[in-house]
Amino acid sequence: MNTDGHEHAIEVTGLRRVYGGGFEAVRGITFSVARGEIFALLGTNGAGKTSTVEVLEGLAAPAGGRIRVLGHDPFHERDAVRPRTGVMLQEGGFPAELTVAETARMWAGCTTGARPEHEVLELVGLTGKHGVRVKQLSGGERRRLDLALALLGDPEVLFLDEPTSGLDAEGRRDTWTLVRRLRDAGTTVLLTTHYLEEAEGLADRLAILHEGRIAAYGTPAEVTAGRPSRISFELPDGYFLGDLPPLAALGVCGHENDGKVVRLRTLELQRTATAVLVWAERAGVELRGLDVRPASLEEAFLGIARTGFPPPGRGREQGGEEAA
Numbered sequence: 001m002n003t004d005g006h007e008h009a010i011e012v013t014g015l016r017r018v019y020g021g022g023f024e025a026v027r028g029i030t031f032s033v034a035r036g037e038i039f040a041l042l043g044t045n046g047a048g049k050t051s052t053v054e055v056l057e058g059l060a061a062p063a064g065g066r067i068r069v070l071g072h073d074p075f076h077e078r079d080a081v082r083p084r085t086g087v088m089l090q091e092g093g094f095p096a097e098l099t100v101a102e103t104a105r106m107w108a109g110c111t112t113g114a115r116p117e118h119e120v121l122e123l124v125g126l127t128g129k130h131g132v133r134v135k136q137l138s139g140g141e142r143r144r145l146d147l148a149l150a151l152l153g154d155p156e157v158l159f160l161d162e163p164t165s166g167l168d169a170e171g172r173r174d175t176w177t178l179v180r181r182l183r184d185a186g187t188t189v190l191l192t193t194h195y196l197e198e199a200e201g202l203a204d205r206l207a208i209l210h211e212g213r214i215a216a217y218g219t220p221a222e223v224t225a226g227r228p229s230r231i232s233f234e235l236p237d238g239y240f241l242g243d244l245p246p247l248a249a250l251g252v253c254g255h256e257n258d259g260k261v262v263r264l265r266t267l268e269l270q271r272t273a274t275a276v277l278v279w280a281e282r283a284g285v286e287l288r289g290l291d292v293r294p295a296s297l298e299e300a301f302l303g304i305a306r307t308g309f310p311p312p313g314r315g316r317e318q319g320g321e322e323a324a
C-alpha cells in the first residue's frame with residue numbers, strides 16, 4: 001500500500017477511447033502499474049498507445065472504463081494528479097529563440113514545487129548547454145531537454161512518450177541509466193517506445209497493444225515465453241535440407257529454406273541446436289553464418305503484428321481486454 005492507500009500508481013480498467021466519427025481507437029483495455037515500476041506500452045503503428053497515454057495524463061476523458069493515477073481520476077481530478085506527474089511528450093514545441101536555461105526557468109515558473117533548473121539539466125547531461133538556444137540544439141539534445149522539464153516537479157509518476165527517439169546509441173543508454181535511477185529512487189515510469197530492445201532491457205513489465213486491445217501483458221520473460229527461438233545457417237554446397245535428420249525429430253516447429261540459407265524455429269532451443277551441430281560434426285561440414293537466437297520480444301511483437309492475438313494464456317494472464 002502507498003501513502004494514498006493504493007498499491008498501484010496507475011490502474012486502468014476497461015479503458016475505451018472513441019474519436020469523433022465513432023472510431024474506437026482503444027477497445028476496453030485493463031492493466032496496472034505498480035509503484036516504482038517501469039512499464040512499457042508497445043504496439044504496432046496506430047495500435048492506440050498515444051490515445052491511452054493521453055487519457056492517463058488527463059489530457060482527454062475516456063469514452064468508457066475506470067482510470068486511476070495515484071488514486072485519482074486524472075481528468076476530473078486533474079489538480080490532484082498533475083502536480084505529482086511529469087510528462088514528456090513526443091514533440092516538446094519550445095520557443096526556438098529561448099536558451100536552454102531560459103526554457104527551464106520558464107517551465108519551472110509553471111511547475112508546482114520545481115527543483116532548481118541546474119539540477120535537472122545536470123541529470124540529463126545538458127550542463128554545458130545552458131546558454132545555447134533551443135533552435136541550435138541537436139534532435140537528441142532537445143529530447144534530453146524535454147526529459148529535464150518533465151523532471152522539474154520531481155514527479156512520482158513519469159510519462160515518457162518515446163523518450164529515446166532521435167538519440168544516438170550513447171544518448172539512449174544514458175537515458176536508460178537515468179530512467180533506472182529514477183525507478184530505483186521510487187519513481188513510477190510509464191513509457192511508450194518503438195525500440196523493442198529498450199522495452200526488453202528497461203521495462204519491469206509491459207503490454208503490447210494491437211488494434212486497440214492488449215495482445216500481450218507481463219514481464220518481458222512472460223511475454224516471450226512460448227515464443228520460438230531461431231537457428232539459421234548456410235547449407236554447404238551439395239547439401240540439401242533433406243540431408244538433415246527429420247526436422248520434427250529435432251524439435252523444429254517451423255522452417256524456411258531458400259535453397260542455401262536454412263531458418264529453423266524451435267521451442268526446444270538446446271535440443272535442436274545440439275542435434276544440428278552433431279549432424280554437422282558427423283557430416284564433417286561447416287555451417288557458415290550459424291546464428292542462434294533465443295526467443296525475444298521482437299519475435300513476440302512480430303508474431304502479434306503478423307497474426308494478431310496469441311491464444312489465451314500466453315503472456316495475457318493479468319491484462320487483456322474487458323467489456324467496458
Ligand SMILES: Nc1ncnc2c1ncn2[C@@H]1O[C@H](COP(=O)(O)OP(=O)(O)OP(=O)(O)O)[C@@H](O)[C@H]1O
Nearest residue numbers: 019020023025043044045046047048049050051052
Ligand atoms: N484525433 C483523432 N481523430 C480520429 N482518429 C484518431 C485521432 N487520433 C488518433 N486517431 C486514430 O486512433 C488510432 C490510434 O492512434 P494512436 O496515435 O493512439 O496510436 P499509436 O499506437 O500511438 O501509434 P504510433 O505508434 O503510430 O504513434 C489510429 O488509427 C489513429 O489514426
